[in-house]
Amino acid sequence: MKSQRSNRRLLRKLGHTEFWSKKLDATLGEGGHGNHKIDESTGQVYTETTASIQSTDDREWTHKPRLRSGQCVQPEASYHEYIAAEGLDQEDAYSKSAEYIEALKDSGVKCGRGTRSLKDLSVECILNNITYITLEGMQCLPLHLVQLIWDSISNRCLLSFHAWVIFSKLLHQNEGAVLGLLRYRHAIETPKSPLQMYSTSLTSSSFDFISSLSITTTFPLPDLVRLSKITNLGVLEIINVPGTEARPAHPRAIPGAVSDRLIRAWHFAALNEGAFKVLRILKLWHYVELSSKSMVYLNSFPALALYDVRGCSFDSCSKIDAKRFGWKATINENVLHLLESACVERAMLMRANLGAEAKPLRRASARQLRDGSKTRRIPRSEVPSFLTRPEALVPGGNHEKYSRGKETADIVARSSFPKESVTRHRRGLMNSVLSDASTSHETWEFSTYTSFARIGELRNDADLSRAGVSVGDQVLVQNELVNSVPIVSLRLGETPSDLRSCSNMSRLEPLHKDINYGSSNSPFKYTMKNERDRWIPRALAFIRIKLPPVEVRSEVLSVDSAQQELKCPAEAAIPDSTKCHGINVRRSKKRNIGDMLSSFN
Numbered sequence: 001m002k003s004q005r006s007n008r009r010l011l012r013k014l015g016h017t018e019f020w021s022k023k024l025d026a027t028l029g030e031g032g033h034g035n036h037k038i039d040e041s042t043g044q045v046y047t048e049t050t051a052s053i054q055s056t057d058d059r060e061w062t063h064k065p066r067l068r069s070g071q072c073v074q075p076e077a078s079y080h081e082y083i084a085a086e087g088l089d090q091e092d093a094y095s096k097s098a099e100y101i102e103a104l105k106d107s108g109v110k111c112g113r114g115t116r117s118l119k120d121l122s123v124e125c126i127l128n129n130i131t132y133i134t135l136e137g138m139q140c141l142p143l144h145l146v147q148l149i150w151d152s153i154s155n156r157c158l159l160s161f162h163a164w165v166i167f168s169k170l171l172h173q174n175e176g177a178v179l180g181l182l183r184y185r186h187a188i189e190t191p192k193s194p195l196q197m198y199s200t201s202l203t204s205s206s207f208d209f210i211s212s213l214s215i216t217t218t219f220p221l222p223d224l225v226r227l228s229k230i231t232n233l234g235v236l237e238i239i240n241v242p243g244t245e246a247r248p249a250h251p252r253a254i255p256g257a258v259s260d261r262l263i264r265a266w267h268f269a270a271l272n273e274g275a276f277k278v279l280r281i282l283k284l285w286h287y288v289e290l291s292s293k294s295m296v297y298l299n300s301f302p303a304l305a306l307y308d309v310r311g312c313s314f315d316s317c318s319k320i321d322a323k324r325f326g327w328k329a330t331i332n333e334n335v336l337h338l339l340e341s342a343c344v345e346r347a348m349l350m351r352a353n354l355g356a357e358a359k360p361l362r363r364a365s366a367r368q369l370r371d372g373s374k375t376r377r378i379p380r381s382e383v384p385s386f387l388t389r390p391e392a393l394v395p396g397g398n399h400e401k402y403s404r405g406k407e408t409a410d411i412v413a414r415s416s417f418p419k420e421s422v423t424r425h426r427r428g429l430m431n432s433v434l435s436d437a438s439t440s441h442e443t444w445e446f447s448t449y450t451s452f453a454r455i456g457e458l459r460n461d462a463d464l465s466r467a468g469v470s471v472g473d474q475v476l477v478q479n480e481l482v483n484s485v486p487i488v489s490l491r492l493g494e495t496p497s498d499l500r501s502c503s504n505m506s507r508l509e510p511l512h513k514d515i516n517y518g519s520s521n522s523p524f525k526y527t528m529k530n531e532r533d534r535w536i537p538r539a540l541a542f543i544r545i546k547l548p549p550v551e552v553r554s555e556v557l558s559v560d561s562a563q564q565e566l567k568c569p570a571e572a573a574i575p576d577s578t579k580c581h582g583i584n585v586r587r588s589k590k591r592n593i594g595d596m597l598s599s600f601n
Contacts, residue, residue, distance in 0.1 A: 057193040062161040062201050063131050066186055123149055130158055135166050146170055154180065154372075161186055161201065161488070168486045169208055179477055180371035184209075185445050185489040195223035195492075202490060203230050207469045209486040210234040210278060212448055216241050216493030221257040228269035234278045234487065235448045240286040240311075241496045259289035267297035276301045277467035280455050281448055285498075286311035292318040295325055299548060303463035305455045306335060307542040314540050322542045333539040336447055339454035340365055342545065346458060351388040366450045368442045369477050377473040380460065383481075444499065445489035453483045458545050461485075466547075 037046050116124075126133065126149055138146055150167045153159050164184045172181040191198070195215075202211040212235035213227070227236065238258055269275040280303050284290055290312040298307055307327070319329040332338055344363050351357075378386060456464070461471040464485065475484045 055192075058188060058191060058197060059193065061186070061188060061193075061198070065158045065160045065163075119145070119148075123152055127152055127156065127158060130160070130163055133163065133166060135169065138166055138170060143170075143174075147174075150181075159184075164488075165208070172486055173472065175376075177375050178371065179369055179373045179375055179482065182375065182475065182483060182486045183371070183449065183489070184486075185443060185491075187444065187491040187495070189494050191217060191492045195219045196226060198490060198492060199227060199230050202233075202488060204232045207232050207278075207467075207485070209488050210452075210469075210483070212445060212452070212487055212489040213237065214445070214448070214489070214491040214493075215239070216491065216496060216499070218257070221262065224257055224262060225265045225269075228266055228273065228275035231275070232278060233276065235281040235283075235452055235489075236279060237281070237283040237448060238285075238287075239283070239493075239496060239499060241493070242286075258284055258287040260291055260294045263290070263294040263297050267300040270300040270302075276304070278303050278464055278469060280304060280452055280463070281306045281308070283308040283448070284312065285309070288313055290314075292321050295321045295327070295542075298327065298542070298544075299325055302548070303467065305459075305463075305544055306339075306451065308335060309541065310539045312540075314537070316537075318540070326546075326548065327542040327544045329540065329542050331537045331539055332541075335541050335543070336451050336454070337365065338543065339451055339458070343454055343457050347387040350384045354384065354388060356388060366454075366480060368446055369480065369482070373477050375475050375477050375482070377475055377484075379473055383460070383474050386476075444491060444495050449483070449487060449489060452487065453481060455545070456483060457481050459547060463547055 037048060038044070039046065123145075130153065138149075141149075146167070150171060153163060153167070159180075161184060168181045168184070171177055188198075199213070202213060204211070209232065211230055211233050213230070213233065214235075214237040216239045224238070227233065240258070266276065279301050282301070282304060283306070285308070290309060292314050295318065298304060310333075322329045330338060340363070347363075461469075461484065464471050469485060471484050473484065475482050
């Protein structure tokens with residue numbers, strides 16, 4: 001009786017709901033404490049869960065962290081994995097042991113006992129509020145503390161575009177900076193916002209970084225025209241993927257928005273507003289309304305070096321149009337290979353100009369570099385001597401190891417193919433080991449990023465300097481020249497199969513071929529066009545390495561002549577052979593008459 005009275009007093013004191021909540025939590029255990037509620041009117045038990053509302057747009061895409069490969073420091077990795085990640089030889093392993101231990105100490109992994117230091121607590125507080133950091137706030141901190149915060153962000157995969165812009169501006173010019181401070185990539189497979197939402201964040205009027213924009217979905221034509229507002233746009237890639245017409249990223253998107261008229265609009269923006277000052281690569285694929293008529297506008301872009309128009313309505317006469325405007329056409333699908341070949345030819349010419357012995361230079365093609373790779377800088381005046389040094393130019397490799405691999409491949413070739421040439425099978429055997437390891441980790445922006453770097457090597461970044469970009473000293477990663485200005489790569493849309501890294505070229509083949517129009521005896525360089533039953537190039541690109549003079553660019557094309565060129569809309573049909581032949585004859589006569597008139601001067 002006494003216990004019942006005490007229970008009643010306790011029930012009145014705590015309240016009916018609170019009493020049963022405590023009893024229910026005691027029944028369910030400690031795991032459900034605090035989450036269970038009771039409805040007094042019905043007596044039902046329920047739980048309350050707070051969930052954030054999913055955003056309907058990509059307004060906060062700059063603050064979303066992404067997983068980045070190649071962190072600066074990997075504390076959980078062993079010492080040998082650290083040495084392998086940095087690309088060091090075994091001879092340098094012991095000298096790097098102290099550096100590895102110091103990096104492990106600053107990685108946030110605390111092996112000792114005791115309370116954490118005030119510095120660690122401050123860094124932890126900044127990491128928990130990394131979304132709200134500002135450039136002014138980071139500039140007030142000591143440089144070594146900023147470096148520590150950057151390492152912690154990289155280790156925990158908290159790096160966002162907003163944070164990268166801040167740390168890249170503060171740290172990328174320091175001695176021993178990692179490659180991740182000079183490049184950033186982000187992909188949004190299903191963009192939910194207008195194109196201006198992304199292009200605004202990519203714009204940097206002070207050229208703190210160069211932007212690379214890849215679009216594989218559809219956007220309205222006015223949004224594409226306004227891409228000229230991105231003053232620091234260095235690479236523009238718009239790919240028409242089959243099937244994107246049925247699922248456009250914007251309801252007002254036009255599937256055939258990329259045409260000659262769009263190039264014309266960009267041409268006027270370049271002339272009147274000074275747009276596209278640093279645009280080096282323009283890649284437009286599989287657009288029927290884009291034809292050779294757009295060639296008249298290319299010289300309006302002062303830094304443009306590559307105009308890739310695969311799958312567009314360019315006929316076989318476009319080679320003559322390109323030559324007339326100072327461009328060279330190629331049907332080689334691997335444009336990066338051609339640019340690397342041109343770099344080797346340039347190095348050989350430098351060697352001859354420096355009075356060195358005329359020896360062929362061997363240089364392996366570029367490979368994917370880790371974001372955690374250390375960089376170093378050399379003055380621009382020392383770049384020719386670096387490119388023409390006598391040792392073999394194999395990025396990230398060891399000449400002695402290469403020689404041993406070559407000898408091993410020769411032994412296998414002699415035993416497996418005793419009656420055939422050894423050199424015929426040597427490259428295939430070595431590629432089976434080296435090429436797979438090099439191409440398996442290539443990221444989606446590898447081709448355009450490396451092509452941008454090779455163009456800068458051929459021009460010594462003179463186009464960027466002329467546009468007002470501070471290029472500084474040349475940046476090296478191991479033995480490879482990389483971009484000296486930070487680059488941001490953004491892809492809007494899915495990555496189609498023909499854009500995935502699937503290079504089939506030999507990683508050990510010497511790059512010494514000239515940039516040419518291509519061999520016509522290869523059956524893979526052409527495809528059949530069904531409408532007119534004619535062969536058209538499967539891949540077509542136009543290359544211009546030499547920078548046009550400023551006075552020539554001011555006379556590229558008048559407005560009246562530009563409007564006259566596009567009075568009629570671009571036609572996708574290929575002209576017949578008779579018409580093409582007549583154009584060739586007339587243009588050849590004009591060139592011959594011009595040569596004759598110039599001889600009298």
